[in-house]
Amino acid sequence: MTTQTNESADARPKEGRARRVLNAIGVQNISLVIALILLVAFIGSQNSNFFYTSNLATIGTTVAIVGILAVVQTVVMLIGGLDISVGSQAGLTSVTSAMIFMATGSATAGIVGALVVGAAAGLFNGIVIIYGRVNAVIATLATFAAYRGLANVISNGRAQGYTGTDAVFVFLARGNVFGIPVLIWILILVAVAIQLMLHYTDIGRNIYAVGGNAVAARLAGIALNRYVLGVYVLVGVVAALAGILLTARTGSGQPTSGSQGLELQSITAAALGGCSLQGGRGTIVGTVLAVILLGVLQNGLIILNVNSFYQDIAQGALLVIAVVIQQKRAGGGGVGLPT
């Protein structure tokens, strides 16, 4: 009687190593890889300059800032939230870092100051959401406007300072370690650290639990509020990192220029990478692949000298195609709106 129809239930999948590796990447991510390969092949066949190491470095540095934001956006989306204010936080911390640097002459002070401001901005988001009981989208839409205003107020709407003569900022913007630009290293470090956290620590598993089913998570004794607050603080800190990199790259603290639109880009990448807006689903690998895919796409369109209006159309079309491939591979009809 115990030998029911479900012996298959606990049978481990019998499959080869290759298959296991594939599984680890995930079917959704494989589609992204395929889309990426096709795209690279196409662009490369049209213009072989694409494969220059320098160009690959260009793509990497181009996506680094939006990449780290997409990675933390993934974490927010995993707990079922969203952060529309990441771009404004980056702008706010960009001017802060430059202004503190100009006042103190110390890059470290500027960087630390920006990180503190970022953490505070993230904490404020979390507090509004948790204790004000404001929906995460509305709360961060509100601070999206508020932080941008704040950045403009403290800087009077002007680019602040000049960091092009400071070794630390120059290193961040243009340095290399083992031949790989520092910006790319930073993206790798952030992505790997968060991937490890999500995958191997109880914090990470709890994040999935909170987003997967908040009721169950709460009953299981997970301190939901602390997780939500923690995640928003994390976003604030990483947004501050993005702001610092913005300052380093542009040589001055920019209140809005360069950081507007980062929210949509980071959400696009996370969603393309397989994050669900309902929470509980998504991976860092997927997000990073999506970031790279979008970066390659933009780079390719410029290299192929596509008119910028057509770039918009191509970008839209390829976004759709990438997801359609994903869905066809994942199979299954599905009911109603795809998630």
Next chain:
Amino acid sequence: MTTQTNESADARPKEGRARRVLNAIGVQNISLVIALILLVAFIGSQNSNFFYTSNLATIGTTVAIVGILAVVQTVVMLIGGLDISVGSQAGLTSVTSAMIFMATGSATAGIVGALVVGAAAGLFNGIVIIYGRVNAVIATLATFAAYRGLANVISNGRAQGYTGTDAVFVFLARGNVFGIPVLIWILILVAVAIQLMLHYTDIGRNIYAVGGNAVAARLAGIALNRYVLGVYVLVGVVAALAGILLTARTGSGQPTSGSQGLELQSITAAALGGCSLQGGRGTIVGTVLAVILLGVLQNGLIILNVNSFYQDIAQGALLVIAVVIQQKRAGGGGVGLPT
């Protein structure tokens, strides 16, 4: 056995008329009304010009375009979707209407053409979502870029034509009926029509069902796909209406100016009005109140001559305050992410 405690099952709630009216508005909406009254009182006390009839008409005409978009955004959110491309659709149809008008000299041709283009754009969104199985956010993010690109391509990135001499367009932009601007009438008509549809027809009931529980809706025999497609076509048509009004107001077809950002504004209004991103929850009354609240807020900030940087901060702060009031009134502590 049937004579349990439930003879009351079919008893209508026994409550006074006042209470019934309040219930019809809904607790969430009452908070919006309160917030609105406080805001109006404050602005009016600072600057009595606020109460000029002309200013009230100005507020109405200002919110008309974003208002009709917020109303249809509400419908999309009710079925559990989202349409990021509304602004781009409005831009596309704005140039289309102007270009057709310039080519044919007929305002009717321009308007009909724009509506057809809008319906097609909406249908395309729906097809990508339903048959491509692409998540609604990604699909409309993609067409957000693609339609903007298309609008720029057909117009070469330039504003098109001049409609200020055409009686129809002038009527739309500046006409009055019974002393009320045409733009406001259009908002009222769209909102009332959709409210009636949602409330009194089986179509509306089924829209709530699709968003509330797609599996249940399907098993109850609701043709999910048709509803999703239908809703996106509706959005396309209303976005076209918005595009036509943009053309009429600015006197020329604008590929991007004036329509960028409408997606965020319409989503903000719908969410502030009580729509849930998970679908199945939201009302037109709430959305319209939120649109008015945001319109009054913006108008007040301009009238009170608040520096535009502080406007951002004030806007963010008031958005948060409005929702916090809502939540406090709705009561209930709640843990984790508020919905």
Next chain:
Amino acid sequence: MAASQLQDTDEAVLVLDNVSKGFSGVQALDAVTLRARAGEVLALMGENGAGKSTLLKIMSAAHAADSGRIVLDGNEVSFASPVDARRNGIRVVAQEPEIMGNLSVAENVYVGALPRNGRLVDRARLFEMARSDIERAGFSGLLDPRAYGRDLSPAQRQIVEILRALVGKPRVIAFDEPTSSLSDHEAEALFHLIGRLCEDGIAVIYVSHRMKEIFRVATRVLVLRDGRVVGERPADETDDSELVRMMVGRDLSTLFHHTSHEPGRPILSLRNLTSADVHDVSFDVHAGEVVVLAGLVGAGRTELARAIIGDLPVTGGTILVDGEEMKPTSPRDAIRAGLCLAPEERKTQALLMKRSVKDNISLAIVGQLSRWHVIRRRQEREVAARHARRLSVRTPNLDNEVSKLSGGNQQKVVLARWLARRSKLLILDEPTRGVDVGAKADIYAIIDQLAAEGAAVLVISSELPEVLGLADRIVVMQRGRVSGELGRDEASEENILGLSILEEEAA
């Protein structure tokens, strides 16, 4: 009375003393006292909406009581949160399992208490712990610790919910209708588990509407009605009819109505129907006939039902409706052809939780109730009220949100929806899940009446007494195939069970 109750608190692990709780318009609990003693199984009984789940929710601090005390080990306590209650050894296996789809079974069980190695989750140990838990609890073979939550069947979800309660050091475990989605086999394993928990000195509270189970596991029975205690009895000093009388307030002469009628023309004929996990299924359901599909959990009955109404793709064979072949591609097609399915999972598959009772009942008929798409609202309300009354749905009014109803009443709303849609063939998947005895009898009577009126009814049920009491004919399934057909007169618990598992034991 309160004072006298306090005297025996010292022997009880947990006492809920004079607890009251009201929701807007409903007094769910009115001065209820419950004592849970170590090593005892206290059965909690009562009609749907009597307040059982609410009582358990107060125990686990999911709700706060309006008044009354909670006494743990003789000390008055007040739990700040469910976490706090849990930390104090109080566990409630909820009526509706809460599962995290993207976590593994092991993680679902240990969520909040994952084994760690420093800061890292010790995955090997986690899976090993989950595996041994499953085995010790007697559910081996039913659940893979590595499977994802989203892939679990209702029964498996329930098992995860049960396992979760065992983690740590439970002192009091309450099971809220744990068997409503389990078949006899898993239920049996659960009873063994409960026996063991008692031996370990854990106080068990058990909520169920199944009389047989009560006498199988309980040592004492506490009966609630309308939020009040109507009596408490040692299990061996009471019987079915007394309990029913206490719960319902009157005698229940017959649970099962069964009038035999002449089966008419075949309404549904399956010929070698095959889909992913269903193979070569052939049988007929005639007008005026109640056919029950029996079998163990996972036998493929639900899948068969979904295939019939076009919710899952059919890969082979034919479906004849009234003698004509039907190829439904969606439930919509099937419904239009006169086939309806009331699904087994009310929360995920049937109800719009945030909508009113009325909207939920009329969901499948708003189209019919409309002219030019405008709903005839008065008529809608009448229809909804009629069906709510017929099924004794307990709700303050029809505009009440369905999420605020008790589990059993939600189930009745689901049935009301499908009764309102008068169809040629009605498929009811576990229609009495979580429904109290009184209402069950009503439902059985309604099913009987539907058949008498000439409808064909196909019921999927895992409760053998229900199978035997309802059926004109019984089709037993096993591993996606029909393993036998029994007439009403030839059927017995033994031969149904035999057909359900025979082949397996041979294999």
Next chain:
Amino acid sequence: DKPVTIAYIQKQGDQQYFVDEAAGAKEEAKKLGNVKVNIVDVGTDSNAAISAMNVMIGQKVDGIAMVAPDQQIGPQVVDMAKQAGIPLLASDDALKSGDGQEIPFVGFDGNDMGHKVGLAAGKLYAKAGWKADETLIAAAYKPGLSACQNREEGALAGFKEAISGDMPKVVDIGTDNSTVDAQNRTGAVVTAHPNIKHWVVWGCNDESETGAVTALSNAGIPADGIIGVGLGGYLVCKDWNAGQKTGNKAALYISGRDVGSAAVRTLVNAVRDDKPLPKKTVAKTTIVTPENWKSVMGSCS
């Protein structure tokens, strides 16, 4: 003096140039006495500009200065102002009425600004003696903006005028007018043109131009291989101020402050004296270089 209220409806109020313009307007108002200036930022949104006109007409202001997000809305706003009987002054970008008449204007000539930038770049190019087939012109601007399109056309014409011989190839880099975006996109352009030795860069604003120049130097192009001419000067001056060797060789300095104060002065005078607005008040623009910028611009914030 009679109290006067002026509305200044500005596009892109968060850009440094327009921030300066607003500041200039307010300073001038204070200087004139009894003048109130109401600044409204409408971003790049034409529809918001119409709404702002509505609001200000409703508030019965005495005069309106407008920096239109798109010049095509000219007829519409001119009409609105005429109906309300409020004097309207076009600031920065010229506006025409429905019958093609230009309305009174204060500011720079967009095409002329571009022309000066192109001219300066062309002169530097000619002086450097680069060959056309080894040189690429990178024009970084936001493609959907009419003001940018004007400047870009002017720059091309100016450059052609200044050089003799072949015209180098031109690549349009569509940016969102932000530094970072220009930097990101220019990186890819370098990849596409590996054989180019020399670069001429201009843009719709300082952000676009400096972003492109930074990307070029990140790609290893020496400062001597770049002729970058900024538009605005407020970012270009930062390199010069720090004494950095840079590809930014010159910039067209335009003072938002001057335009802002000129606009307010013109409107107030016309209102107080009840006279028509002067047809055209063109503010001065100057090409600045690492050598002369300090004397022209004063400081670099």
